[in-house]
Amino acid sequence: MVKYDLLVVGFGKAGKTLAATFAKEGKKVAVVEESSAMYGGTCINIGCIPTKTLIVAADNKKDFTEAKATRDAVVSKLNAKNFAMLDSSPNIDVYTAHAKFVSNKVVEISANGETKQLEGEIVVINTGAKNNVLPIPGLTTSKNVYDSTEFQKLEKAPKTLGIIGGGNIGLEFANLYARLGVKVTVIDFAPGILGREDKDIAELAQGYLEEAGIEFKLGTATKEIRNNGELVVVDTEKYGELEFEAVLHATGRRANTEGLGLENTDIELRPNGTIVVDEFCQTAVENVFAVGDVNGGLQFTYVSLDDFRVVNGYLHGNKEYTTADRKNVPYSTFISPALSHVGLHKEEAEAAYPNVAVASLPVANMPRGAVNQDPRGLFRVTVDKDTNLILGATLFGKNSEEIINLIKMAIDNKIPYTYIRDQIFTHPTMAENLNDVFKLI
Numbered sequence: 001m002v003k004y005d006l007l008v009v010g011f012g013k014a015g016k017t018l019a020a021t022f023a024k025e026g027k028k029v030a031v032v033e034e035s036s037a038m039y040g041g042t043c044i045n046i047g048c049i050p051t052k053t054l055i056v057a058a059d060n061k062k063d064f065t066e067a068k069a070t071r072d073a074v075v076s077k078l079n080a081k082n083f084a085m086l087d088s089s090p091n092i093d094v095y096t097a098h099a100k101f102v103s104n105k106v107v108e109i110s111a112n113g114e115t116k117q118l119e120g121e122i123v124v125i126n127t128g129a130k131n132n133v134l135p136i137p138g139l140t141t142s143k144n145v146y147d148s149t150e151f152q153k154l155e156k157a158p159k160t161l162g163i164i165g166g167g168n169i170g171l172e173f174a175n176l177y178a179r180l181g182v183k184v185t186v187i188d189f190a191p192g193i194l195g196r197e198d199k200d201i202a203e204l205a206q207g208y209l210e211e212a213g214i215e216f217k218l219g220t221a222t223k224e225i226r227n228n229g230e231l232v233v234v235d236t237e238k239y240g241e242l243e244f245e246a247v248l249h250a251t252g253r254r255a256n257t258e259g260l261g262l263e264n265t266d267i268e269l270r271p272n273g274t275i276v277v278d279e280f281c282q283t284a285v286e287n288v289f290a291v292g293d294v295n296g297g298l299q300f301t302y303v304s305l306d307d308f309r310v311v312n313g314y315l316h317g318n319k320e321y322t323t324a325d326r327k328n329v330p331y332s333t334f335i336s337p338a339l340s341h342v343g344l345h346k347e348e349a350e351a352a353y354p355n356v357a358v359a360s361l362p363v364a365n366m367p368r369g370a371v372n373q374d375p376r377g378l379f380r381v382t383v384d385k386d387t388n389l390i391l392g393a394t395l396f397g398k399n400s401e402e403i404i405n406l407i408k409m410a411i412d413n414k415i416p417y418t419y420i421r422d423q424i425f426t427h428p429t430m431a432e433n434l435n436d437v438f439k440l441i
């Protein structure tokens with residue numbers, strides 16, 4: 001048995017940051033990662049970074065082969081950098097092996113036929129999530145059907161692509177592949193895409209995606225998937241049989257707790273496989289934490305990083321910040337243009353506050369829209385007129401993934417909308433239009 005001050009299971013965002021922090025303080029740390037292809041976790045290797053690299057490459061008019069080569073180069077560089085960041089520390093042992101709990105604070109690791117037990121005074125579970133596999137007959141047995149991880153390995157783009165699931169992953173890949181010249185069809189059982197957004201904004205987004213050549217087959221279940229030679233047939237309830245060269249399925253991601261041996265511990269699981277934690281990300285076992293996607297919170301890299309802040313504070317005697325204090329988490333969907341949101345949506349705000357003002361400004365009216373030669377999109381802000389505080393914003397337009405963070409800061413710090421309305425911004429920028437949209441309140 002090898003003993004450590006901190007044992008991290010899974011090389012995710014929160015865990016690797018805790019490992020580096022504790023090692024700097026002279027603590028003995030182990031990090032167990034089951035695959036060398038995953039040093040740095042999902043975001044670096046199969047998630048945010050490779051997909052956004054592909055999107056930028058396509059924006060820069062690279063073809064599929066060039067875009068894929070750029071993606072692969074960025075991923076291998078960051079994978080190596082992440083490994084080196086931990087491995088170069090004399091206080092960290094990185095084990096490339098599958099970890100399985102044998103008791104509350106002991107995991108067994110096995111690699112290359114060798115088995116070892118590691119014990120942590122503090123244990124952090126950061127095993128992330130994996131692609132959900134729906135029980136559709138033929139989904140796992142048909143040729144040319146991929147999840148988002150396998151799909152990124154293709155060396156050649158299909159001519160026609162069916163995407164089952166029009167969520168974040170589905171829409172980002174749909175827009176990307178349409179730009180690369182692929183005929184894309186999105187199939188979803190929801191009646192509309194982007195269901196949590198204001199209806200008119202979701203419809204606007206769908207319109208832009210359709211202009212990009214994407215077809216939508218919504219409000220339908222998929223009965224079966226099978227092959228017709230090399231082609232994939234998706235048999236849908238509402239639209240009958242649809243045929244594609246390849247199919248991507250992206251219908252959510254499930255916590256990675258299967259095969260982790262948690263039945264040998266007192267750690268509790270929810271029915272959907274996520275780990276039950278308190279507001280410090282602590283499991284039912286003292287000093288055993290679960291962070292990132294595996295604990296059932298929002299599945300974003302920056303939420304995993306925020307779990308790090310919570311656990312790190314707790315372990316250093318600062319219990320001021322908990323997950324219950326985490327509010328106004330912004331998000332962006334990287335379609336073209338990017339769709340970003342923070343705080344309440346229009347209807348939520350109107351239901352919660354008696355005196356709400358909502359203002360919208362089309363990108364077509366913005367000087368930077370003309371400069372960018374891209375008039376698509378809309379900025380919408382929602383304000384409580386009784387206090388002048390901002391309740392929410394949807395920024396749909398180029399670079400909104402950057403600007404949305406400004407609004408989050410304003411909401412968190414209770415900066416009244418009048419401040420942003422009258423603030424000096426650089427020109428010509430997308431951000432300066434916050435002056436004008438708040439002027440409409």
Ligand SMILES: Cc1cc2nc3c(=O)[nH]c(=O)nc-3n(C[C@H](O)[C@H](O)[C@H](O)COP(=O)(O)OP(=O)(O)OC[C@H]3O[C@@H](n4cnc5c(N)ncnc54)[C@H](O)[C@@H]3O)c2cc1C
Pocket residue numbers: 009010011012013014015032033034035038039040041042043044046047048049051052097098099100126127128129148169256259260291292293294298299300301302304
């Ligand atoms: C295609 C795609 C695009 C995405 N785009 C974005 C985006 O733009 N922005 C954003 O914020 N989020 C995005 N996400 C979500 C984001 O990637 C995840 O929320 C985030 O990476 C989760 O990090 P984590 O800390 O939970 O762990 P992860 O980074 O998932 O790390 C978990 C690690 O644990 C390892 N592991 C699992 N089980 C074991 C075991 N038993 N033993 C040893 N190791 C194990 C895994 O191999 C993995 O490396 C995207 C996800 C995908 C799939």
Ligand SMILES: NC(=O)c1ccc[n+]([C@@H]2O[C@H](COP(=O)([O-])OP(=O)(O)OC[C@H]3O[C@@H](n4cnc5c(N)ncnc54)[C@H](O)[C@@H]3O)[C@@H](O)[C@H]2O)c1
Pocket residue numbers: 134164165166167168169170172187188189190220221222250251252253298299300331332333334
């Ligand atoms: N830009 C980003 O920040 C970003 C990008 C990609 C992924 N992510 C994260 O990864 C998570 C997983 O992404 P995702 O796209 O897999 O999940 P998702 O929850 O965003 O979307 C899943 C989609 O699948 C659909 N669906 C479910 N069952 C279906 C069925 N039987 N047939 C057809 N459609 C069905 C749902 O209606 C939904 O539209 C996201 O929730 C997000 O947290 C974030």
